Amino acid sequence: MSAPSPNKIPVHEVDATKKRIHPRFTDGFYQRIRLFSMYFLLFLFLVLPWIRYDGRQAIWFDVPSQHYYIFGLTLFPQDFFFVASFFIIAAFTLFMVTVYAGRVWCGYACPQTIWTHLFQHVEKWVIGDRNKRIKFDKQPVTASKVAKKALIYFIWALMAILTATTFVSYVAGTELMYTSWQSIGGIIPFPDWPSWVWVSMFIFTFATYANAAYMREFMCIHICPYGRFQSVMFDKDTLIVSYDYNRGEPRGPRKKGTNPDHLGDCIQCSMCVQVCPTGIDIRDGLQVECIQCAACLDACNEIMDKVGYPRGLIRYTTERQLVENEQSRYLRPRLAAYVLILTVLIGVVAYALFDRVPLQIDVRGDRNQLSSTNAEGQVVNSYIIKITNKTQQRQEYKLSISAAEGLSLRTRMETLPLAAGQSYDLPVSVVGDPKVVGKGEIPVTFNVDSVDGTYHASRSNVFNSN
Ligand code: SF4
Ligand code: SF4
Known part of the structure:
Protein backbone atom coordinates (compact mmCIF):
# COMPACT_ATOMS: atom_id res chain seq x y z
CA MET A 1 0.00 0.00 0.00
CA SER A 2 1.43 3.38 -0.99
CA ALA A 3 1.82 6.13 1.59
CA PRO A 4 -1.22 8.36 1.84
CA SER A 5 -1.34 11.89 0.52
CA PRO A 6 -0.57 14.51 3.14
CA ASN A 7 -3.24 16.83 1.71
CA LYS A 8 -6.32 14.80 2.46
CA ILE A 9 -7.37 11.89 4.66
CA PRO A 10 -7.79 9.19 2.01
CA VAL A 11 -10.95 7.10 2.00
CA HIS A 12 -10.50 3.43 1.20
CA GLU A 13 -12.84 0.92 -0.30
CA VAL A 14 -13.69 -2.28 1.50
CA ASP A 15 -11.43 -5.29 0.96
CA ALA A 16 -13.86 -8.20 0.91
CA THR A 17 -11.12 -10.83 0.57
CA LYS A 18 -9.82 -10.71 4.12
CA LYS A 19 -9.31 -13.90 6.11
CA ARG A 20 -10.37 -14.50 9.71
CA ILE A 21 -9.03 -11.79 12.00
CA PHE A 76 -50.58 0.15 25.22
CA PRO A 77 -50.67 -0.32 21.45
CA GLN A 78 -52.60 2.99 21.29
CA ASP A 79 -49.51 4.67 22.78
CA PHE A 80 -47.53 3.96 19.62
CA PHE A 81 -46.64 7.69 19.58
CA PHE A 82 -44.30 7.21 22.56
CA VAL A 83 -42.62 4.15 21.08
CA ALA A 84 -42.13 5.87 17.71
CA SER A 85 -40.86 9.01 19.48
CA PHE A 86 -38.34 6.97 21.44
CA PHE A 87 -36.86 5.55 18.23
CA ILE A 88 -36.84 8.94 16.50
CA ILE A 89 -35.05 10.53 19.48
CA ALA A 90 -32.57 7.63 19.59
CA ALA A 91 -31.87 8.03 15.85
CA PHE A 92 -31.32 11.80 16.12
CA THR A 93 -29.09 11.31 19.18
CA LEU A 94 -27.01 8.84 17.20
CA PHE A 95 -26.76 11.28 14.27
CA MET A 96 -25.75 14.10 16.60
CA VAL A 97 -23.12 12.04 18.40
CA THR A 98 -21.77 10.85 15.03
CA VAL A 99 -21.42 14.38 13.69
CA TYR A 100 -19.46 15.33 16.80
CA ALA A 101 -17.55 12.20 17.79
CA GLY A 102 -17.68 9.89 14.76
CA ARG A 103 -18.50 6.21 15.21
CA VAL A 104 -18.24 6.26 18.97
CA TRP A 105 -21.38 4.09 19.13
CA CYS A 106 -19.66 1.36 17.05
CA GLY A 107 -16.49 1.31 19.10
CA TYR A 108 -17.86 1.74 22.60
CA ALA A 109 -21.48 0.61 22.79
CA ARG A 216 -18.05 -10.40 13.45
CA GLU A 217 -16.56 -7.49 11.48
CA PHE A 218 -18.31 -8.76 8.32
CA MET A 219 -21.55 -7.53 9.89
CA CYS A 220 -20.08 -4.02 10.45
CA ILE A 221 -18.51 -3.84 7.01
CA HIS A 222 -21.10 -5.43 4.73
CA ILE A 223 -24.46 -5.51 6.49
CA CYS A 224 -24.87 -2.70 9.03
CA PRO A 225 -26.06 0.41 7.16
CA TYR A 226 -24.71 2.77 9.82
CA GLY A 227 -21.09 2.27 8.77
CA ARG A 228 -22.06 3.24 5.23
CA PHE A 229 -23.92 6.35 6.40
CA GLN A 230 -20.90 7.73 8.16
CA SER A 231 -19.40 9.48 5.13
CA VAL A 232 -22.67 11.45 4.83
CA MET A 233 -22.67 12.39 8.51
CA PHE A 234 -18.98 13.17 8.92
CA ASP A 235 -17.63 16.63 8.28
CA LYS A 236 -14.19 18.18 8.60
CA ASP A 237 -14.72 18.76 12.32
CA THR A 238 -15.88 15.27 13.25
CA LEU A 239 -13.58 13.54 15.73
CA ILE A 240 -11.92 10.52 14.12
CA VAL A 241 -9.12 8.17 15.06
CA SER A 242 -6.47 9.08 12.54
CA TYR A 243 -2.82 8.49 11.74
CA ASP A 244 -0.66 11.61 11.46
CA TYR A 245 1.01 10.85 8.14
CA ASN A 246 2.92 14.17 8.16
CA ARG A 247 4.63 13.04 11.31
CA GLY A 248 4.80 9.32 10.62
CA GLU A 249 6.00 9.18 7.01
CA PRO A 250 8.24 7.96 5.57
CA ARG A 251 7.77 5.02 7.84
CA GLY A 252 10.44 2.44 8.46
CA PRO A 253 12.24 0.33 11.03
CA ARG A 254 15.26 1.73 12.82
CA LYS A 255 17.76 0.82 15.48
CA LYS A 256 16.58 1.28 19.03
CA GLY A 257 17.32 4.74 20.41
CA THR A 258 17.95 6.30 16.98
CA ASN A 259 15.80 8.73 15.04
CA PRO A 260 17.19 8.93 11.49
CA ASP A 261 16.43 12.22 9.67
CA HIS A 262 15.13 10.53 6.55
CA LEU A 263 12.40 8.66 8.50
CA GLY A 264 9.20 9.81 10.16
CA ASP A 265 8.03 8.56 13.55
CA CYS A 266 6.28 5.38 12.39
CA ILE A 267 8.70 2.56 13.15
CA GLN A 268 6.68 0.11 11.01
CA CYS A 269 6.08 -2.22 13.97
CA SER A 270 2.59 -3.15 12.66
CA MET A 271 1.19 -3.12 16.20
CA CYS A 272 -1.68 -0.84 15.09
CA VAL A 273 -2.71 -3.46 12.51
CA GLN A 274 -2.35 -6.39 14.90
CA VAL A 275 -4.72 -4.92 17.48
CA CYS A 276 -7.37 -3.81 14.98
CA PRO A 277 -10.57 -5.86 15.42
CA THR A 278 -11.49 -5.29 11.78
CA GLY A 279 -8.00 -6.06 10.50
CA ILE A 280 -7.30 -2.77 8.74
CA ASP A 281 -4.28 -0.49 8.66
CA ILE A 282 -5.23 2.93 10.02
CA ARG A 283 -2.26 4.37 8.12
CA ASP A 284 -4.17 3.82 4.88
CA GLY A 285 -6.63 6.55 5.86
CA LEU A 286 -10.32 6.71 6.69
CA GLN A 287 -11.99 3.35 6.04
CA VAL A 288 -15.52 2.05 6.25
CA GLU A 289 -14.21 -0.88 8.30
CA CYS A 290 -12.90 1.39 11.07
CA ILE A 291 -15.25 1.18 14.04
CA GLN A 292 -13.24 3.87 15.88
CA CYS A 293 -12.40 1.62 18.80
CA ALA A 294 -9.06 3.42 19.34
CA ALA A 295 -7.21 0.12 19.92
CA CYS A 296 -4.60 1.22 17.35
CA LEU A 297 -4.30 4.56 19.15
CA ASP A 298 -3.52 2.91 22.50
CA ALA A 299 -1.17 0.37 20.92
CA CYS A 300 0.76 3.06 19.05
CA ASN A 301 1.03 5.24 22.15
CA GLU A 302 2.58 2.32 23.97
CA ILE A 303 5.10 1.90 21.15
CA MET A 304 5.85 5.65 21.16
CA ASP A 305 6.51 5.44 24.90
CA LYS A 306 8.88 2.53 24.36
CA VAL A 307 10.90 4.24 21.62
CA GLY A 308 10.86 7.59 23.41
CA TYR A 309 8.81 9.55 20.84
CA PRO A 310 5.89 11.79 21.78
CA ARG A 311 2.50 10.11 21.95
CA GLY A 312 -0.25 10.87 19.44
CA LEU A 313 1.09 9.54 16.12
CA ILE A 314 -2.36 7.95 15.98
CA ARG A 315 -4.86 10.11 17.82
CA TYR A 316 -8.37 11.45 18.03
CA THR A 317 -8.38 14.46 15.76
CA THR A 318 -10.37 16.09 12.97
CA GLU A 319 -9.66 16.48 9.29
CA ARG A 320 -9.53 20.25 9.75
CA GLN A 321 -6.90 19.93 12.47
CA LEU A 322 -4.84 17.18 10.88
CA VAL A 323 -4.88 18.20 7.23
CA GLU A 324 -5.54 21.93 7.24
CA ASN A 325 -3.71 22.59 10.50
CA GLU A 326 -6.58 24.74 11.75
CA GLN A 327 -8.51 24.78 14.98
CA SER A 328 -11.52 22.44 14.93
CA ARG A 329 -14.93 24.04 15.13
CA TYR A 330 -17.00 22.44 17.82
CA LEU A 331 -20.04 24.68 17.46
CA ARG A 332 -21.26 24.37 13.91
CA PRO A 333 -24.63 24.71 12.16
CA ARG A 334 -25.27 21.00 11.63
CA LEU A 335 -24.59 20.20 15.27
CA ALA A 336 -26.74 23.15 16.39
CA ALA A 337 -29.58 21.90 14.14
CA TYR A 338 -29.44 18.43 15.75
CA VAL A 339 -29.40 19.93 19.24
CA LEU A 340 -32.40 22.08 18.36
CA ILE A 341 -34.38 19.20 16.83
CA LEU A 342 -33.59 16.94 19.80
CA THR A 343 -34.56 19.61 22.31
CA VAL A 344 -37.91 20.11 20.59
CA LEU A 345 -38.55 16.36 20.26
CA ILE A 346 -37.65 15.60 23.88
CA GLY A 347 -39.73 18.59 25.01
CA VAL A 348 -42.81 17.42 23.08
CA VAL A 349 -42.51 13.83 24.34
CA ALA A 350 -41.89 14.95 27.93
CA TYR A 351 -44.95 17.20 27.79
CA ALA A 352 -47.08 14.41 26.26
CA LEU A 353 -45.90 11.99 28.96
CA PHE A 354 -46.54 14.49 31.73
CA ASP A 355 -49.98 15.30 30.31
CA ARG A 356 -50.94 11.67 29.72
CA VAL A 357 -53.94 10.41 31.72
CA PRO A 358 -53.59 6.69 32.51
CA LEU A 359 -57.25 6.13 31.79
CA GLN A 360 -58.70 5.57 28.35
CA ILE A 361 -62.30 5.73 27.27
CA ASP A 362 -63.69 4.89 23.83
CA VAL A 363 -67.36 5.17 22.94
CA ARG A 364 -69.12 3.48 20.08
CA GLY A 365 -72.80 3.13 19.28
CA ASP A 366 -74.20 -0.37 19.82
CA ARG A 367 -74.71 -1.55 16.24
CA ASN A 368 -77.31 -4.09 17.28
CA GLN A 369 -79.53 -1.51 18.94
CA LEU A 370 -78.56 2.02 18.00
CA SER A 371 -81.89 3.78 18.69
CA SER A 372 -85.24 2.46 19.89
CA THR A 373 -88.36 3.54 21.78
CA ASN A 374 -89.26 1.96 25.12
CA ALA A 375 -92.75 1.26 26.63
CA GLU A 376 -92.91 4.76 28.18
CA GLY A 377 -92.37 6.34 24.76
CA GLN A 378 -88.78 7.41 25.57
CA VAL A 379 -86.02 7.20 22.97
CA VAL A 380 -83.22 4.86 24.00
CA ASN A 381 -79.73 4.99 22.45
CA SER A 382 -77.29 2.17 23.26
CA TYR A 383 -73.51 2.49 23.45
CA ILE A 384 -70.52 0.37 24.32
CA ILE A 385 -68.09 2.26 26.56
CA LYS A 386 -64.60 0.74 26.53
CA ILE A 387 -62.71 1.76 29.67
CA THR A 388 -59.02 0.91 30.05
CA ASN A 389 -57.17 1.21 33.32
CA LYS A 390 -53.66 2.24 32.24
CA THR A 391 -52.34 2.58 35.76
CA GLN A 392 -50.41 -0.15 37.54
CA GLN A 393 -52.95 -0.39 40.37
CA ARG A 394 -56.54 -1.59 40.65
CA GLN A 395 -58.99 1.30 40.15
CA GLU A 396 -62.71 1.79 40.58
CA TYR A 397 -64.49 4.05 38.11
CA LYS A 398 -67.86 5.71 37.91
CA LEU A 399 -69.54 6.81 34.72
CA SER A 400 -71.65 9.93 34.11
CA ILE A 401 -72.81 12.03 31.17
CA SER A 402 -72.85 15.75 30.44
CA ALA A 403 -75.77 16.42 28.12
CA ALA A 404 -78.86 18.52 27.50
CA GLU A 405 -81.62 18.47 30.12
CA GLY A 406 -83.90 15.48 29.78
CA LEU A 407 -81.19 12.94 28.91
CA SER A 408 -80.20 10.40 31.52
CA LEU A 409 -77.72 7.53 31.74
CA ARG A 410 -78.80 3.95 32.39
CA THR A 411 -76.13 1.47 33.38
CA ARG A 412 -76.24 -1.81 35.20
CA MET A 413 -73.18 -0.96 37.29
CA GLU A 414 -72.84 1.82 39.84
CA THR A 415 -69.07 1.60 39.75
CA LEU A 416 -66.70 -0.45 37.64
CA PRO A 417 -63.65 -2.04 39.30
CA LEU A 418 -60.76 -2.71 36.91
CA ALA A 419 -57.44 -4.42 37.61
CA ALA A 420 -54.17 -2.74 36.47
CA GLY A 421 -54.04 -2.73 32.69
CA GLN A 422 -57.53 -4.21 32.33
CA SER A 423 -60.05 -3.10 29.68
CA TYR A 424 -63.80 -3.59 29.86
CA ASP A 425 -66.62 -3.06 27.34
CA LEU A 426 -69.52 -1.66 29.34
CA PRO A 427 -72.92 -1.54 27.59
CA VAL A 428 -74.91 1.55 28.61
CA SER A 429 -78.01 3.40 27.42
CA VAL A 430 -78.95 7.06 27.25
CA VAL A 431 -82.64 7.70 27.57
CA GLY A 432 -84.59 10.87 26.72
CA ASP A 433 -88.16 12.04 26.26
CA PRO A 434 -88.41 13.40 22.68
CA LYS A 435 -90.91 16.04 23.85
CA VAL A 436 -88.25 17.43 26.22
CA VAL A 437 -85.04 16.96 24.26
CA GLY A 438 -86.46 17.60 20.80
CA LYS A 439 -85.63 15.86 17.54
CA GLY A 440 -82.27 15.37 15.87
CA GLU A 441 -78.73 14.69 17.02
CA ILE A 442 -77.94 15.95 20.51
CA PRO A 443 -74.31 16.06 21.75
CA VAL A 444 -73.53 13.82 24.73
CA THR A 445 -70.25 13.66 26.64
CA PHE A 446 -69.44 10.47 28.56
CA ASN A 447 -67.28 11.03 31.66
CA VAL A 448 -65.29 8.42 33.52
CA ASP A 449 -63.84 9.33 36.93
CA SER A 450 -61.88 7.19 39.32
CA VAL A 451 -63.81 6.94 42.58
CA ASP A 452 -60.87 8.44 44.49
CA GLY A 453 -61.07 11.47 42.15
CA THR A 454 -57.51 11.08 40.78
CA TYR A 455 -58.26 10.35 37.14
CA HIS A 456 -60.77 11.72 34.70
CA ALA A 457 -61.37 11.08 31.01
CA SER A 458 -64.23 11.95 28.69
CA ARG A 459 -65.38 11.27 25.14
CA SER A 460 -68.07 12.97 23.07
CA ASN A 461 -70.76 11.27 21.01
CA VAL A 462 -74.34 12.04 19.91
CA PHE A 463 -77.80 11.03 21.03
CA ASN A 464 -80.14 10.42 18.14
CA SER A 465 -83.75 11.19 19.04
CA ASN A 466 -85.27 10.77 15.55
S1 SF4 B 1 1.77 1.23 15.89
FE1 SF4 B 1 2.44 3.29 15.42
S2 SF4 B 1 4.60 3.01 15.02
FE2 SF4 B 1 3.72 0.99 14.91
S3 SF4 B 1 3.23 0.71 12.75
FE3 SF4 B 1 1.41 1.54 13.72
S4 SF4 B 1 1.61 3.75 13.41
FE4 SF4 B 1 3.62 2.89 13.04
S1 SF4 C 1 -8.10 -0.40 15.70
FE1 SF4 C 1 -7.99 1.63 14.82
S2 SF4 C 1 -8.33 1.29 12.62
FE2 SF4 C 1 -8.99 -0.55 13.67
S3 SF4 C 1 -11.17 -0.24 14.01
FE3 SF4 C 1 -10.14 0.44 15.85
S4 SF4 C 1 -9.83 2.64 15.52
FE4 SF4 C 1 -10.28 1.76 13.53
Missing part, protein backbone atom coordinates in the same frame (compact mmCIF):
# COMPACT_ATOMS: atom_id res chain seq x y z
CA HIS A 22 -7.34 -12.55 15.29
CA PRO A 23 -6.72 -9.18 16.97
CA ARG A 24 -4.11 -8.75 19.66
CA PHE A 25 -5.69 -7.49 22.86
CA THR A 26 -4.23 -4.22 24.02
CA ASP A 27 -4.49 -1.95 27.02
CA GLY A 28 -4.53 1.83 27.28
CA PHE A 29 -6.56 4.85 28.26
CA TYR A 30 -9.25 4.46 25.59
CA GLN A 31 -9.44 0.69 25.95
CA ARG A 32 -10.18 1.12 29.64
CA ILE A 33 -13.00 3.57 28.85
CA ARG A 34 -14.22 1.22 26.17
CA LEU A 35 -14.20 -1.82 28.42
CA PHE A 36 -15.96 0.11 31.16
CA SER A 37 -18.66 1.23 28.70
CA MET A 38 -19.09 -2.24 27.18
CA TYR A 39 -19.25 -4.13 30.48
CA PHE A 40 -21.52 -1.53 32.04
CA LEU A 41 -24.00 -1.88 29.13
CA LEU A 42 -23.71 -5.66 29.28
CA PHE A 43 -24.40 -5.55 33.01
CA LEU A 44 -27.49 -3.39 32.41
CA PHE A 45 -28.75 -5.78 29.74
CA LEU A 46 -28.38 -8.80 32.03
CA VAL A 47 -29.70 -7.20 35.20
CA LEU A 48 -32.59 -4.99 34.05
CA PRO A 49 -35.11 -7.83 33.55
CA TRP A 50 -34.59 -8.83 37.20
CA ILE A 51 -35.46 -5.45 38.67
CA ARG A 52 -38.97 -5.34 40.16
CA TYR A 53 -41.13 -2.26 40.44
CA ASP A 54 -44.51 -2.15 42.12
CA GLY A 55 -44.62 -5.95 42.38
CA ARG A 56 -43.92 -6.51 38.69
CA GLN A 57 -40.95 -6.77 36.31
CA ALA A 58 -39.84 -3.13 35.92
CA ILE A 59 -39.08 -3.33 32.18
CA TRP A 60 -41.39 -5.79 30.49
CA PHE A 61 -42.64 -5.62 26.89
CA ASP A 62 -45.50 -8.02 27.44
CA VAL A 63 -46.43 -8.57 23.79
CA PRO A 64 -49.01 -11.36 24.34
CA SER A 65 -51.14 -9.09 26.55
CA GLN A 66 -50.05 -5.92 24.68
CA HIS A 67 -48.95 -4.14 27.86
CA TYR A 68 -45.51 -2.53 27.88
CA TYR A 69 -44.19 -1.68 31.33
CA ILE A 70 -41.32 0.73 31.89
CA PHE A 71 -41.12 1.19 35.64
CA GLY A 72 -44.20 3.28 36.57
CA LEU A 73 -45.31 3.78 32.97
CA THR A 74 -47.67 1.35 31.22
CA LEU A 75 -47.95 1.71 27.46
CA CYS A 110 -22.73 -1.46 19.83
CA PRO A 111 -23.90 -4.96 20.85
CA GLN A 112 -22.12 -6.40 17.81
CA THR A 113 -18.81 -5.00 19.09
CA ILE A 114 -19.49 -6.12 22.68
CA TRP A 115 -20.43 -9.71 21.83
CA THR A 116 -17.63 -10.06 19.28
CA HIS A 117 -15.20 -8.88 21.94
CA LEU A 118 -16.57 -11.41 24.44
CA PHE A 119 -16.41 -14.30 22.00
CA GLN A 120 -12.85 -13.37 21.01
CA HIS A 121 -11.93 -13.34 24.70
CA VAL A 122 -13.09 -16.95 24.95
CA GLU A 123 -10.74 -17.86 22.07
CA LYS A 124 -7.93 -15.99 23.81
CA TRP A 125 -8.65 -17.75 27.10
CA VAL A 126 -8.67 -21.24 25.55
CA ILE A 127 -5.96 -20.88 22.89
CA GLY A 128 -3.87 -17.84 23.76
CA ASP A 129 -3.03 -14.45 22.28
CA ARG A 130 -3.04 -13.50 18.60
CA ASN A 131 0.06 -15.42 17.42
CA LYS A 132 -1.08 -18.61 19.13
CA ARG A 133 -4.56 -18.29 17.59
CA ILE A 134 -3.16 -17.74 14.08
CA LYS A 135 -0.85 -20.76 14.55
CA PHE A 136 -3.71 -22.81 15.96
CA ASP A 137 -5.81 -22.14 12.82
CA LYS A 138 -3.04 -23.53 10.63
CA GLN A 139 -2.36 -26.62 12.76
CA PRO A 140 -3.49 -30.04 11.50
CA VAL A 141 -6.47 -31.58 13.26
CA THR A 142 -5.37 -33.30 16.48
CA ALA A 143 -7.24 -34.51 19.55
CA SER A 144 -6.04 -31.46 21.49
CA LYS A 145 -7.24 -29.10 18.72
CA VAL A 146 -10.65 -30.79 18.59
CA ALA A 147 -10.96 -30.60 22.39
CA LYS A 148 -10.07 -26.89 22.45
CA LYS A 149 -12.48 -26.14 19.61
CA ALA A 150 -15.23 -28.10 21.36
CA LEU A 151 -14.63 -26.16 24.57
CA ILE A 152 -14.81 -22.85 22.68
CA TYR A 153 -18.03 -23.85 20.89
CA PHE A 154 -19.54 -25.03 24.17
CA ILE A 155 -18.79 -21.73 25.96
CA TRP A 156 -20.02 -19.75 22.96
CA ALA A 157 -23.25 -21.76 22.95
CA LEU A 158 -23.79 -21.09 26.68
CA MET A 159 -23.20 -17.37 26.10
CA ALA A 160 -25.60 -17.34 23.17
CA ILE A 161 -28.28 -19.16 25.20
CA LEU A 162 -27.82 -16.75 28.14
CA THR A 163 -28.11 -13.80 25.73
CA ALA A 164 -31.26 -15.19 24.14
CA THR A 165 -32.83 -16.07 27.49
CA THR A 166 -32.19 -12.54 28.79
CA PHE A 167 -33.45 -10.96 25.59
CA VAL A 168 -36.64 -13.02 25.53
CA SER A 169 -37.15 -12.24 29.26
CA TYR A 170 -37.86 -8.64 28.30
CA VAL A 171 -40.87 -9.92 26.35
CA ALA A 172 -41.96 -13.14 28.04
CA GLY A 173 -41.10 -12.02 31.58
CA THR A 174 -38.56 -13.58 33.92
CA GLU A 175 -41.28 -15.45 35.77
CA LEU A 176 -42.25 -17.47 32.71
CA MET A 177 -38.65 -17.88 31.55
CA TYR A 178 -37.16 -19.16 34.78
CA THR A 179 -39.92 -20.67 36.88
CA SER A 180 -41.99 -22.67 34.38
CA TRP A 181 -40.71 -26.22 34.38
CA GLN A 182 -41.94 -29.61 33.36
CA SER A 183 -40.03 -32.87 33.44
CA ILE A 184 -39.24 -35.47 30.84
CA GLY A 185 -40.07 -38.90 32.14
CA GLY A 186 -40.57 -37.41 35.58
CA ILE A 187 -36.78 -37.01 35.93
CA ILE A 188 -35.20 -34.46 33.57
CA PRO A 189 -36.38 -30.88 34.16
CA PHE A 190 -37.32 -29.03 31.02
CA PRO A 191 -38.62 -25.44 30.51
CA ASP A 192 -42.36 -25.32 30.09
CA TRP A 193 -42.48 -22.47 27.56
CA PRO A 194 -45.14 -21.70 24.97
CA SER A 195 -44.11 -22.34 21.37
CA TRP A 196 -43.48 -18.65 20.55
CA VAL A 197 -40.88 -18.53 23.35
CA TRP A 198 -39.12 -21.60 21.93
CA VAL A 199 -39.08 -20.04 18.45
CA SER A 200 -37.74 -16.73 19.84
CA MET A 201 -35.10 -18.58 21.86
CA PHE A 202 -33.95 -20.46 18.78
CA ILE A 203 -33.79 -17.30 16.63
CA PHE A 204 -31.89 -15.21 19.21
CA THR A 205 -29.50 -18.02 20.17
CA PHE A 206 -28.72 -18.65 16.53
CA ALA A 207 -28.37 -14.92 15.72
CA THR A 208 -26.06 -14.28 18.69
CA TYR A 209 -23.88 -17.27 17.92
CA ALA A 210 -23.67 -16.58 14.19
CA ASN A 211 -22.98 -12.86 14.65
CA ALA A 212 -20.41 -13.04 17.42
CA ALA A 213 -18.69 -16.27 16.42
CA TYR A 214 -18.63 -15.99 12.63
CA MET A 215 -20.03 -12.76 11.19
